[in-house]
Amino acid sequence: xxxxDAAQTVEPTKGQRFTGWAANYVDERTSISGLVKELGRKIFxxxxxxxxxxxxxYSFIVILLSGTFMTFFFQAxxxxxxxxxxxxxxxxxxxxxxxxxxxxxxxxxxxxxxxRQVHHWAALLFVASIGLHMLRIYFTGAFRKPREINxxxxxxxxxxxxxxxxxxxxxxxxxxxxxxxxxxxxxxxxIPIIGTWISYLLFGGEFPGEDVVGRFYVLHILLLxxxxxxxxxxxxxLLIINKHTQFAGPGRTNDNVVGxxxxxxxxxxxxxxxxxxxxxxxxxxxxxxINPVWTYGPYDxxxxxAGTQPDWYIGFADGALRLVPPGWELELGAFTLSxxxxxxxxxxxxxxxxxxxxxxxxAWITGDKREHHIADRPRNxxxxxxxxxxxxxxxxxxxxxxxxxxxxxxxxxxxxxxTYSIQALFFLGxxxxxxxxKRVCLALQKKDREIALHGYESGRIVRxxxxxxxxVHEQLDEYDRWKLVSYEDYKPLMLRPDAKxxxxxxxxxxxxxxxxxxxDRIAPVTRTEIEKSKHAEH
Amino acid sequence: xxxxxxxxxxRAGTTVEKFRDDNLPGPGTGIVQTDAVENPGFEPFRxxxxxxxxxxxxxxxxxxxxxxxVSIIGSVFAIAAYIAFPIVDGDPGxxxxxxxxxxLGIALALLAIGFxxxxxxxxxxxxxxxxxxxxxxxxxxxxxxxxxxxxxxxxKESGFGRRTLIRRTLIGALVVSPLPAVxxxxxxxxxxxxxxxxxxxxxxxxxxxxxxxSGTPIKASDVTxxxxxxxxxxxxxxxxxxxxxxAKAAVLLMRLKPQDLxxxxxxxxxxxxxxxxxSKICTHVGCPVALYEQQTHHLLCPCxxxxxxxxxxxxxxxxxxxxxxxxxxxTVDSEGYLVASSDFTEPVGPxxxxxxx
Numbered sequence: 001x002x003x004x005d006a007a008q009t010v011e012p013t014k015g016q017r018f019t020g021w022a023a024n025y026v027d028e029r030t031s032i033s034g035l036v037k038e039l040g041r042k043i044f045x046x047x048x049x050x051x052x053x054x055x056x057x058y059s060f061i062v063i064l065l066s067g068t069f070m071t072f073f074f075q076a077x078x079x080x081x082x083x084x085x086x087x088x089x090x091x092x093x094x095x096x097x098x099x100x101x102x103x104x105x106x107x108x109x110x111x112x113x114x115x116r117q118v119h120h121w122a123a124l125l126f127v128a129s130i131g132l133h134m135l136r137i138y139f140t141g142a143f144r145k146p147r148e149i150n151x152x153x154x155x156x157x158x159x160x161x162x163x164x165x166x167x168x169x170x171x172x173x174x175x176x177x178x179x180x181x182x183x184x185x186x187x188x189x190x191i192p193i194i195g196t197w198i199s200y201l202l203f204g205g206e207f208p209g210e211d212v213v214g215r216f217y218v219l220h221i222l223l224l225x226x227x228x229x230x231x232x233x234x235x236x237x238l239l240i241i242n243k244h245t246q247f248a249g250p251g252r253t254n255d256n257v258v259g260x261x262x263x264x265x266x267x268x269x270x271x272x273x274x275x276x277x278x279x280x281x282x283x284x285x286x287x288x289x290i291n292p293v294w295t296y297g298p299y300d301x302x303x304x305x306a307g308t309q310p311d312w313y314i315g316f317a318d319g320a321l322r323l324v325p326p327g328w329e330l331e332l333g334a335f336t337l338s339x340x341x342x343x344x345x346x347x348x349x350x351x352x353x354x355x356x357x358x359x360x361x362x363a364w365i366t367g368d369k370r371e372h373h374i375a376d377r378p379r380n381x382x383x384x385x386x387x388x389x390x391x392x393x394x395x396x397x398x399x400x401x402x403x404x405x406x407x408x409x410x411x412x413x414x415x416x417x418x419t420y421s422i423q424a425l426f427f428l429g430x431x432x433x434x435x436x437x438k439r440v441c442l443a444l445q446k447k448d449r450e451i452a453l454h455g456y457e458s459g460r461i462v463r464x465x466x467x468x469x470x471x472v473h474e475q476l477d478e479y480d481r482w483k484l485v486s487y488e489d490y491k492p493l494m495l496r497p498d499a500k501x502x503x504x505x506x507x508x509x510x511x512x513x514x515x516x517x518x519x520d521r522i523a524p525v526t527r528t529e530i531e532k533s534k535h536a537e538h
Numbered sequence: 539x540x541x542x543x544x545x546x547x548x549r550a551g552t553t554v555e556k557f558r559d560d561n562l563p564g565p566g567t568g569i570v571q572t573d574a575v576e577n578p579g580f581e582p583f584r585x586x587x588x589x590x591x592x593x594x595x596x597x598x599x600x601x602x603x604x605x606x607x608v609s610i611i612g613s614v615f616a617i618a619a620y621i622a623f624p625i626v627d628g629d630p631g632x633x634x635x636x637x638x639x640x641x642l643g644i645a646l647a648l649l650a651i652g653f654x655x656x657x658x659x660x661x662x663x664x665x666x667x668x669x670x671x672x673x674x675x676x677x678x679x680x681x682x683x684x685x686x687x688x689x690x691x692x693x694k695e696s697g698f699g700r701r702t703l704i705r706r707t708l709i710g711a712l713v714v715s716p717l718p719a720v721x722x723x724x725x726x727x728x729x730x731x732x733x734x735x736x737x738x739x740x741x742x743x744x745x746x747x748x749x750x751x752s753g754t755p756i757k758a759s760d761v762t763x764x765x766x767x768x769x770x771x772x773x774x775x776x777x778x779x780x781x782x783x784x785a786k787a788a789v790l791l792m793r794l795k796p797q798d799l800x801x802x803x804x805x806x807x808x809x810x811x812x813x814x815x816x817s818k819i820c821t822h823v824g825c826p827v828a829l830y831e832q833q834t835h836h837l838l839c840p841c842x843x844x845x846x847x848x849x850x851x852x853x854x855x856x857x858x859x860x861x862x863x864x865x866x867x868x869t870v871d872s873e874g875y876l877v878a879s880s881d882f883t884e885p886v887g888p889x890x891x892x893x894x895x
Contacts, residue, residue, distance in 0.1 A: 041668070086625070087630075088628055106633070107625065110620055110624065110640070111620065111637075114636075114641045179826075183824065185888070186823025189889065190890075195890060195891055196733065196892055197727075199890075201723065201724075201727045205727055206735055206782040207782065207785055208782065209782065211726075242675060250581050251581070251669070252577075256670065256671055257670045257672060265663045268656070268658055268663060269655070269659045271655055272652045273652060275652030276649060276653065277652075278648045279647075279650075282641055283641070283642070286641020286645060300784070301826065302826055308841060321823065322843060326854050326856060334894045335893075335895075336893040336894060337891075338890075340860055341888070341889070404843060405840065405843055415843050419857075478578040485574075486575065524575075527574065
């Protein structure tokens, strides 16, 4: 075919004709071309930390796939049966149908053990990546307007993920999961007034009953996933509406998005990344055993092994229970108030509540009503970063407390001294983390300022005619400098009477909070300062 | 520009917020105006080797295809492993092998697709950054006005705001309508009150203490000093609600020197010659208190590390539990077997609101 012909209409190939026909067929019935036009070249900014949410999404898909496979074999029933599968040590032992079918899935179905392990590893990764994703959002301030609602939805997803994890952990009805349920029973019974009845209704009678596995199964594979998928849909939709945040960089502003288009680069990268996440999970599942229920045996209320531990994401709740000192139970007349159980529950709820509403607290303190699409570097919001570090520390202390017995046995310490230390750390840790983080942030800001104004050390030593040695500082180019100087600056609010000449308590509180937030701050380098430093050096 | 907020900010430093009619977001109250450094604009594009050298581009093309071919090999390998390495009854090694080879095949198939696609996008697809403009999230003024108009029309045409009787009764009906659904859940549990159930166990006067799980009775002479037995009531294995009963009736039996025991008034007859029985269900959240330290006579709960001192009637000496483990009064029958002299005198296991009723 000559070039002259090519310039005119080219006869389409058979494949192209078919594609054209199919696209036309679909569009005439769905008007999907509009969607493709809108979204096909949507821009996604690039940064490694933006992958964390993707990992969560992809591991959820892996969970759905592997979980669906298992539903074909698992029996969610607590009817007692005598195990008669190929795992010899448990042959003839009485156990629930749930446990027996879990063993069959593991030992008599080819690939069944693999799918169980894929499911469990993917679940651990799911909660972990949601947690890290939340930390990324938090520390870069990506929860600010207009994304506060999406933060809340993300928080709901985090809680749902933990609930999914716990209900799933309970399904095999093995010794460990039964003990987990026993603890939940104790926690629920510790709720004042209604606790006894809630436990009674949950277990369909006295603990353990024969209902809870079936009920958790419905929650685990139907109700919770349905809510999760719906919330995930809204989460993604808002992501599209709000567009992704981006880090500051040359050419990037609060009014644009710089990155790669969905078609084709982002689709290839993200699609490829899905396969990588899936592949890594399968690789881990084929190499590393997880939750070998056959070594624990079926649930029995009497035995328990030392060093029992929940899955990692429930650890902080279990640890909080361990930190209560002896004797925290009150008798109010004829009634018993189990503060030793109920108080940790309240503390955990408060912790989660603060996480959920933090964007609104910060928005109120800063009074900032503008939209923010540039992600902060954590150092440039020292107080927020320090609060986050304190929160991470208190979570970590509670989480570590869930391993107090293992810490004691591994390091040959007494359980008492380990517990007392963790109790002290529960109060001191967050304070220390707050102070240290804030100082580190301010120091890093100072360093940035220094580099932006006077350049970086080049390592080149020059001897001046008068014999003095100096190290030559190289100036940054304007692109590199921009990353160091482009951040928002705030100052504490002044307390002033409002339009009616009043000062309300709310205003007082707010200006105090604002002072706490912005008192210690390093202002970004200004144009004037850069000019001055240039003159000084010439 | 990232720091761009127009003009001066008259309200900076006050806590007054006002809604502004123009389309621009209002400046925050604590925002400082500075002569900020100007955004330098985009860096010049740096071409990749495969943009410049067609040979390198072709090499990358071959590499991407190689990944995809490896993926096909992985999938085929997984199917082959599924067939060639079946699970042999009674041979746990075959399960391990099946799991390993099947998993490695699938992992290879998936990872190769992933690496291929990412490599394709990074080395061959257009590497230029593109720019898309953002617009304020809120709708345009015209759209918002239209939305307000829609609601006003809806209100006018239905009279929702005006006809207060309809509105209030409708809200009332909607609030009440889910209540039957709540009531429906009452039968998640049986009709009877749970409190009396929690206050009794299978133990009763004359019920023999038997070994867990075999159910063989225990003679007082079998219990030597320093030994500990996991105990269930006789007949538990045949009971209809075995696990529910066991969750309340599990007991730990130990023998100490009688002079080591600190027996309080009223409990003098609850032990038999230094043989004592305590509920094994932790008074914290119900884990089995299964660890007995023979030397110190302490019981340790492995879940949350509550410790109970057996010489002082299982009083709490450490950990989050409050109440001592309930003691089961025991004695021996005419044949020398250990029997309970009554049920526990208080509810066992985790505390609950109506515990003392």
